[in-house]
Amino acid sequence: MPQIPTQTQILVIGGGPGGSFSAAALAREGFEVTLFEADKFPRYHIGESLLPSVRPFLQFVGAEEKVMEQGFCPKPGAAIKFNQHKREGYTDFIGRGPEFGSWNVSRSAFDHLLLQHASSCGVKVFENTKVNTIEFQKQDDPKSRPVAVNYKNSEGKEGRITFDYLVDASGRNGVMSTKYLKNRHNNETLKNIAIWGYWENCGRYKPGTNREGAIWIEALTDESGWAWFIPLEKNLVSVGVVMNHAQSIQKRNAFREESGNPNSSLHDFYLSQVKLAPGLVSDLIPNGRMVEKEGGPIVRQASDYSYSADSYAGPRYRLVGDAACFIDPFFSSGVHLAFTGGLSAAGTIATSIRGAASEEECVKWHDTKVAVSYTRFMLVVLGSYKQMRSQSENVLSDVNEDNFDRAFDLLRPIIQGTADVNKKVTEDEVHRTMDFVKNVFAPTDPELEAAVQQRVAPEFFEGGDILLPSQVEAMFDDEDVKHVLHVVNARKPVHKMFDTQKEFGSEPINGYTIKLVRGELGMVRPQSIVVA
Ligand code: FAD
Numbered sequence: 001m002p003q004i005p006t007q008t009q010i011l012v013i014g015g016g017p018g019g020s021f022s023a024a025a026l027a028r029e030g031f032e033v034t035l036f037e038a039d040k041f042p043r044y045h046i047g048e049s050l051l052p053s054v055r056p057f058l059q060f061v062g063a064e065e066k067v068m069e070q071g072f073c074p075k076p077g078a079a080i081k082f083n084q085h086k087r088e089g090y091t092d093f094i095g096r097g098p099e100f101g102s103w104n105v106s107r108s109a110f111d112h113l114l115l116q117h118a119s120s121c122g123v124k125v126f127e128n129t130k131v132n133t134i135e136f137q138k139q140d141d142p143k144s145r146p147v148a149v150n151y152k153n154s155e156g157k158e159g160r161i162t163f164d165y166l167v168d169a170s171g172r173n174g175v176m177s178t179k180y181l182k183n184r185h186n187n188e189t190l191k192n193i194a195i196w197g198y199w200e201n202c203g204r205y206k207p208g209t210n211r212e213g214a215i216w217i218e219a220l221t222d223e224s225g226w227a228w229f230i231p232l233e234k235n236l237v238s239v240g241v242v243m244n245h246a247q248s249i250q251k252r253n254a255f256r257e258e259s260g261n262p263n264s265s266l267h268d269f270y271l272s273q274v275k276l277a278p279g280l281v282s283d284l285i286p287n288g289r290m291v292e293k294e295g296g297p298i299v300r301q302a303s304d305y306s307y308s309a310d311s312y313a314g315p316r317y318r319l320v321g322d323a324a325c326f327i328d329p330f331f332s333s334g335v336h337l338a339f340t341g342g343l344s345a346a347g348t349i350a351t352s353i354r355g356a357a358s359e360e361e362c363v364k365w366h367d368t369k370v371a372v373s374y375t376r377f378m379l380v381v382l383g384s385y386k387q388m389r390s391q392s393e394n395v396l397s398d399v400n401e402d403n404f405d406r407a408f409d410l411l412r413p414i415i416q417g418t419a420d421v422n423k424k425v426t427e428d429e430v431h432r433t434m435d436f437v438k439n440v441f442a443p444t445d446p447e448l449e450a451a452v453q454q455r456v457a458p459e460f461f462e463g464g465d466i467l468l469p470s471q472v473e474a475m476f477d478d479e480d481v482k483h484v485l486h487v488v489n490a491r492k493p494v495h496k497m498f499d500t501q502k503e504f505g506s507e508p509i510n511g512y513t514i515k516l517v518r519g520e521l522g523m524v525r526p527q528s529i530v531v532a
Contacts, residue, residue, distance in 0.1 A: 004126055004151075004159055008034035010349060011149060011163040012123075013131045015041065017335045018321025019169030020114035020123075021342030024061040027122040029350050034161065035123050036151055038130035038170075041115050044294045045107035046196070046302060048238050049075065049215050049230045049332040052093045052102045053417025057339040063117045070113060072103035073213055073233050078332070078415075079205055080217040081279060082387045088218075088279075091415055094210065104215065104230050104238075108294060128154035131175055134166075142180035145315040165349045169320040169342065177309040177319060189382065190306035190328045192225060193248045195270045196240030197299045199288040204231060216284060217330070219388040220276040224251065226330065226388055227277035229284050236293065239285060241273040242329065245303050267299045305329075308374060313366040315359060316352075318345035325374050330384055333377045336417040337370075344369040376414045 012023045015037030023035045058064035076098075081088035094101040119125045131149045138144035148162040168176040177184045205214045216229040225243030232238055243251070252269050256262050275281055292298055308325035312318065321338030348362035357365075412418070 002124065004129070004153075005034060005124065005161060006159075007162050008032055008124070009163065009353075010034070010165045010167065011036070011161060012167040012169055013149070013175055014169035014171055014173075014321075014323065015039075015115045015118070015125065015127065016045065016111055016169060016171050016321060016338065017114055018171075018323070018338035018342045019167065020111070020118040021057065021061060021339050022167050022169060022318075022320055022346045023123040023125075024063070024114075024118040024121045025343055025346035026349060027118065028061060029346070031350070031353065033118075033123045034163075035115075035118060035125045036129040036131055036149075037115065037125065037127045040127050040154070042108035042112040044296055045111060046194075046300070047107055047329070047334045048232060049078075049104050049228075050102045051332055051336045051415075051417040052100055053336050053420060054102060054339060055100070057336075057343065060343065061117070061121070063114060066113055066117060067103065067110070070105075070109060071233055072105045072110070073231050074098075075102045075104045075213055075215065076210055077101075077214045078217065079211070079214050080384075082219055082384055083391045084219060084221055084278070085391060088216075090211065090214070091412060092211075093416065104213070104232050106232055106236075106293075126153070131170070134175065134180060136180075142176070143314065146176070146317050164316065165353070166317040167320055167342075167345050167349070168317060168323045169338070169345075171322040172305065172326070174309070174319070174323040176317060177323060181309065181311075181314075183310045184307050185310065186304060187306035187308065187327070190385070191245045191304055192242050192306065192328065193245045193301060193303040194240050194242045194305075194329065195266065195273065195299060195301045196228075196238060197267075197270060197290050198232075198293040199237045199239050199285055200235060200291050202229075202231070202237045202239075202288040203284045203286070205229070205284065215332070216280060218277040218279050219391060220273070221278065222276055223389050223391055224248070224276075227274060227280050228329070229280055236291070237285070237288070239274065239280070239288075241270065241277070243273070265299075266301065270299045311367055312341070312370040313345075313348070313363040315363065318348065318366050319370070320345045324370055327374065327377050328381050328385075330381045331377055331415050333381075333417070336420070337373055337377070340373045340417075340420045341366075341370050373420045376420070380411055380414050 009032040010023075010026055012019045012033060012035040015035055019035055019037070023033045027033045055064060058067055076094045077090055077092040079088045079090050115125060115127075129151050130153070131151050133150045134142075134146050135148040135150070136142055136144045137147050146163075146166045148160055149166075150158065150160050152158045166176075168174070170176075174184060204212050205216050206212060213231055215231070218227050218229075220226055220241065220243065224247045225241060228238070228240045228242070230238040230240075251273075255269050255272055256264050259268065261268075274285075290298055305322075305326055306328050309319055312324045318341075320341040322334065324341055326334060326337070344366045348366045351357050351365075352359045352362040
């Protein structure tokens with residue numbers, strides 16, 4: 001095993017998707033990158049359903065083919081039943097061809113593949129190596145530049161490494177944010193708990209059609225939350241329930257009383273909650289059987305995972321993925337956001353090192369990029385909760401059997417993640433989405449309508465002037481929103497992020513040679529692919 005260096009140009013904390021992605025992107029640009037991962041991979045992780053946007057991201061770092069060869073379960077789309085009184089909506093990934101589809105993955109295998117890929121790109125990866133403390137240029141001033149970390153490996157060996165730039169991709173631990181900056185805020189509206197397990201012998205959504213393999217999301221009949229059904233490889237299915245945390249405690253107490261068993265297990269409670277998703281129970285898991293996965297408990301749980309730091313970057317450091325923020329798994333946005341932040345961190349660090357823009361500008365760019373992506377998802381997630389928590393109120397009032405998919409489709413640039421990777425959201429898409437918000441959510445929510453009228457939406461989508469938190473606060477009774485809606489002009493000199501017209505990778509990928517070309521809004525476009 002190679003020796004851990006005492007100095008590196010860029011240190012990345014965490015080998016999950018965010019850390020591996022930013023490390024690989026930077027190493028491919030010729031920078032010296034060292035990555036510390038506390039765990040030994042493969043390791044279990046939740047977060048199995050991926051958006052189609054992961055494909056251009058994976059192409060960007062040359063990892064798409066490796067993922068394709070792994071045999072993960074193809075994901076052609078997602079079916080979402082927001083309301084028990086209406087049919088589900090469907091967001092289709094593969095209308096333009098199977099190559100636009102995504103996957104549902106066992107994260108142990110997916111994350112391992114990405115970490116190994118980072119290593120193959122030249123990243124010096126050290127597993128079983130945990131960062132314990134960070135040192136700053138001005139002692140005890142975490143607002144100054146971080147300059148070194150102290151680590152300990154699983155054999156008890158301690159050490160110190162200095163660096164020029166730091167990427168904190170340490171997931172929910174969020175070393176910088178929770179230990180030093182102390183700027184993480186929980187999202188009070190989404191204080192939820194997720195309880196899940198793995199099943200065999202289940203059905204599939206619309207078997208024999210081009211929707212087979214799609215995930216199924218269903219609002220619970222008691223309006224406390226929703227359930228997920230995610231088919232994985234080897235006939236395994238991930239089935240989870242998500243509900244308001246406080247309500248879950250009351251429900252669990254009531255369940256103990258009703259069942260006459262004060263010691264009833266989490267497993268019993270989970271099974272009782274799964275039954276609140278009748279579509280799931282009758283069509284998808286009627287013959288299912290729970291199984292262990294990767295040696296863990298048969299029923300797992302996580303809670304209070306919706307939070308955000310109030311800034312995502314500072315002098316010579318960037319926060320990426322869950323270390324920065326996470327909303328809620330409803331639209332499967334976690335890995336997408338980790339990749340978005342990972343690329344933004346890599347791009348802005350590359351720009352800063354090359355002197356193409358000032359570090360201050362780069363910090364602002366990353367901060368904005370992460371905020372915009374996070375906020376896009378937050379809007380659609382909160383809108384969806386609004387409907388799931390008041391099913392008799394018909395929040396989605398204008399939507400009927402005929403226009404549901406079309407209406408739902410208008411949110412596609414956000415919920416498929418394409419708004420963050422492909423291109424600038426077009427004016428047409430802004431208007432269509434605004435119409436959707438206005439016509440669908442607004443009739444039961446005058447405040448939301450007022451906020452939309454006050455051009456919150458175009459500003460938000462276009463990344464224009466600073467949004468006024470007071471307008472947005474009115475939309476969702478949510479403390480956290482104002483922390484993330486500090487969206488400033490995103491039309492920064494993005495083309496400076498990487499060398500333009502630079503060809504990377506000597507081998508053509510999928511018959512194409514990938515060239516980076518000048519990006520527009522967003523970031524360098526991974527689709528900037530030319531036929532070899
Ligand atoms: P992680 O994947 O958590 O990686 C962080 C890594 O940092 C870990 O490997 C950890 O060991 C390491 N680390 C931590 N501290 C240190 C340290 N001090 N030193 C060194 N290493 C350290 N996302 C989706 O895309 N789709 C889904 O369907 C989905 N479902 C979800 C369901 C639930 C219930 C929850 C809670 C989340 C879900 N997510 C989903 C979110 C997804 O799991 C995360 O957003 C994603 O894993 C973030 O990637 P990351 O790289 O930022 O962090």
